[in-house]
Amino acid sequence: MMHRELDDMLGTRWRKPHFVTNPALRWALIVGFVAYLIAAVLTIEVDWGRVYEGLDRGWQFILAFTAPDFISRAGDIWEGLLESIVMTVAASVVGILISIPIGLGAARNIAPLPVYVICRAIVAISRALQEIIVAILLVAIFGFGPLAGFLTLSFATIGFLSKLLAEDIEAMDRVQAEAIKASGAKWMQWINYGVQPQVMPRLIGLSMYRIDINFRESAILGLVGAGGIGATLNTAFDRYEYDTAAAILILIIGIVMALEYLSGVIRARVQ
Amino acid sequence: MPVLEKSGAQVWRRRTQGQSLLRWFGWLIGVAVFLLCWQRISETTTWFFVWDAPRIAEDIWTRATPPRWEYITQLGRPIWDTLNIATLGTIIALFLAVPVAFLAARNTTPSAWLIRPIALLIIVSTRSINSLIWALLLIAIIGPGVFAGVIAIAIRSIGFCAKLLYEAIEEIDQTQVEAITATGASRWQVMAYGIVPQILPAFAGIAVFRWDINIRESTVLGLVGAGGIGLQLSSSLNVLAWPQVSLILLVILAAVVISEWVSAKVRGAII
Numbered sequence: 001m002m003h004r005e006l007d008d009m010l011g012t013r014w015r016k017p018h019f020v021t022n023p024a025l026r027w028a029l030i031v032g033f034v035a036y037l038i039a040a041v042l043t044i045e046v047d048w049g050r051v052y053e054g055l056d057r058g059w060q061f062i063l064a065f066t067a068p069d070f071i072s073r074a075g076d077i078w079e080g081l082l083e084s085i086v087m088t089v090a091a092s093v094v095g096i097l098i099s100i101p102i103g104l105g106a107a108r109n110i111a112p113l114p115v116y117v118i119c120r121a122i123v124a125i126s127r128a129l130q131e132i133i134v135a136i137l138l139v140a141i142f143g144f145g146p147l148a149g150f151l152t153l154s155f156a157t158i159g160f161l162s163k164l165l166a167e168d169i170e171a172m173d174r175v176q177a178e179a180i181k182a183s184g185a186k187w188m189q190w191i192n193y194g195v196q197p198q199v200m201p202r203l204i205g206l207s208m209y210r211i212d213i214n215f216r217e218s219a220i221l222g223l224v225g226a227g228g229i230g231a232t233l234n235t236a237f238d239r240y241e242y243d244t245a246a247a248i249l250i251l252i253i254g255i256v257m258a259l260e261y262l263s264g265v266i267r268a269r270v271q
Numbered sequence: 272m273p274v275l276e277k278s279g280a281q282v283w284r285r286r287t288q289g290q291s292l293l294r295w296f297g298w299l300i301g302v303a304v305f306l307l308c309w310q311r312i313s314e315t316t317t318w319f320f321v322w323d324a325p326r327i328a329e330d331i332w333t334r335a336t337p338p339r340w341e342y343i344t345q346l347g348r349p350i351w352d353t354l355n356i357a358t359l360g361t362i363i364a365l366f367l368a369v370p371v372a373f374l375a376a377r378n379t380t381p382s383a384w385l386i387r388p389i390a391l392l393i394i395v396s397t398r399s400i401n402s403l404i405w406a407l408l409l410i411a412i413i414g415p416g417v418f419a420g421v422i423a424i425a426i427r428s429i430g431f432c433a434k435l436l437y438e439a440i441e442e443i444d445q446t447q448v449e450a451i452t453a454t455g456a457s458r459w460q461v462m463a464y465g466i467v468p469q470i471l472p473a474f475a476g477i478a479v480f481r482w483d484i485n486i487r488e489s490t491v492l493g494l495v496g497a498g499g500i501g502l503q504l505s506s507s508l509n510v511l512a513w514p515q516v517s518l519i520l521l522v523i524l525a526a527v528v529i530s531e532w533v534s535a536k537v538r539g540a541i542i
Contacts, residue, residue: 037362040355046418054413061412083311090308093301128527132403132491133520136508141328143320146312220403223495227315233404237411245408249400256399 061242068250069243073236077248080229084218085255087149087228091218092211094150095157100203102158103165104191110169119162126159131217135226146227153214153221160213164206165199172198201270208263215259219252331513338521339514346503346522352417353499353526356492357485360424365478368429372436379440379466390433398430402488406497417498424485424492431484432477439473440466475541483534490523500526 020026070077105111105119131152138148172195180194222230229248236245273287286294320327373379375390406423413419443466451465493501500519507515 036358040359043351044355044359044417044421047414047416050414051418058412061408083315086308086311090305090312093305128524130487130491130523130527132494133504133523136494137331140331141324143317145315145317147316147321150312216399216401220401223403223407230404234407237407240411249404253396253399257395260395 057240061246064242064246065250067243068247069241070247073232073241073244073247076232076235077229077244077251080222080232080248081251081255083146084215084222084228084230087146087153087218087221088211088215091150091153091157092207092214095154095210095214096161096207098154099158099161099165103162103169104195106162106166107169109172109174110191110195119166123159123163123166126155127163131156132220132224135221136224139225144225144227149218149221149226149228152226153217156217157210157214161203161206161210165203168199168202169195201267204270205263205267208259208266212256212259212263216252216256334511335513335517337514338518339512340518342515342518343522346500346519349493349500349503350522350526352420353486353489353501356417356420356424356489356497356499357482357530359421360489361428361478361482361485363421363425364428364432364481365474367425368432368436369474371429371433372440375433376437376440378443378445379462390437394430394433394437396430397426397428398434400427402427402492403495406492407495410496415496415498420489420492420497420499423497424489427488428481428485432481435477436470436474439470439477443469472541476538479534479537479541483530486530487527490526 018026020029102119102122105115106123108116111119134155135148135152138151142148142151176198177190177194180190185193218228218230219233220228220230222228222232223234225231229252233245233248236242236248273284273290274281275284276282371390371393374381374386375394377383377387380387380390402423405426406419409419409423413422447469448461448465451461456464489499489501491501491504493499493503494505496502496505500523504516504519504523507513507519
């Protein structure tokens with residue numbers, strides 16, 4: 001049987017096997033996708049005249065990157081940047097501290113079911129709401145200023161870090177934890193010597209990554225009045241001060257690159 | 272082994288005197304920095320508003336419930352726009368990310384000294400700036416609307432997709448490439464038959480993953496005027512129509528959950 005099939009194939013050209021083997025389904029998917037794309041493109045209203053006018057301004061903006069203006073608004077930029085950094089640091093510290101117990105609670109192999117459900121619910125809520133929406137609500141409740149931004153970032157950190165920490169704990173080596181338990185350790189000691197050493201490198205790596213994200217997010221919270229460099233940036237765009245905007249963007253990119261480099265070094269050291 | 276003399280007997284301890292002193296000092300600095308940051312936040316906060324917050328929160332809650340369900344009829348078009356922004360943005364980003372990724376990967380870049388740093392710079396700069404900031408910039412350049420949103424999402428996603436893709440390219444199995452080269456294939460044929468099949472699963476995974484993130488991001492782009500459901504959110508917020516706000520938030524939540532589900536399903540099918 002096998003030979004017959006092979007013999008039949010002799011002399012015919014080799015063809016790539018298709019990804020979706022059922023031809024009807026394959027064509028339905030392709031046609032559906034193309035139809036959607038056409039519909040999507042047709043419903044986008046583009047004012048090409050406006051775009052054409054804008055090209056000039058876009059070019060000016062790109063030129064502004066070659067001559068960024070750090071000086072004339074130095075005070076505002078410094079204030080905004082410092083506020084962003086302050087929010088990032090405070091929110092990362094608080095967020096990481098809170099996310100550790102929640103991460104422990106959200107790991108099925110450690111926590112009892114009721115605790116697990118509550119912690120998973122907190123994680124799900126925090127992850128489903130974007131930072132900017134949380135920031136809008138918190139600004140409405142707590143008033144303008146970095147406190148709202150700080151709370152937003154802390155809340156977002158909890159969702160991110162607890163989930164990944166819980167997944168890491170669930171994937172840990174049970175044997176080591178068991179050994180500690182067998183030596184008669186109390187619960188705290190069990191966590192401290194059986195679980196913590198196993199997840200610590202990843203926790204540090206993830207925390208560094210989250211600090212990086214928090215800084216990037218802190219740059220936009222100012223758009224809704226939650227403090228940070230975003231407000232300054234928004235003003236710069238509104239006033240068409242592209243050189244100042246370029247300066248701020250360069251600073252953000254620089255800090256993010258520095259943070260990424262730092263987190264790379266730290267992760268390489270702990271792992 | 273660090274030990275502690277205790278009434279003649281030696282007791283095991285984890286760190287030497289110097290190590291624990293160093294750690295203690297590190298913690299001291301950490302706490303000091305945190306307190307300094309907290310002080311700055313606290314200075315710029317109007318604490319009266321914060322003490323008043325529970326009452327305000329309760330007030331908003333009573334205003335926002337129940338959501339104004341009939342408003343959903345006006346949300347069809349914004350949701351369609353949001354979906355289009357995310358999908359078209361992802362597609363454009365993928366088209367742009369593929370060449371950047373090939374230029375950035377160590378094993379495929381034409382020149383490691385000249386072109387690779389440029390590709391890496393593109394990746395870092397597009398990645399570290401939030402899509403809301405890109406939207407803000409594009410609105411200043413080409414005017415508000417869905418088109419600005421699509422381009423903002425596209426630019427923001429280039430760095431993300433290109434980074435993951437070039438890491439996948441660097442991890443390919445070189446022997447397969449060699450085998451194709453040995454058959455006398457040209458540079459492009461090596462690319463098509465030696466490299467592309469190896470990174471295709473990663474590519475598909477990245478595309479779906481980014482699409483999921485883009486759905487989230489495109490729901491809020493409207494806050495700065497770049498189209499989608501965020502536009503309705505911001506206008507409802509401006510007129511303090513809290514029942515509409517709560518409905519929109521529910522819709523956004525549903526969109527996020529559905530997109531995450533779709534992306535998890537598709538990634539499960541591919542990988």
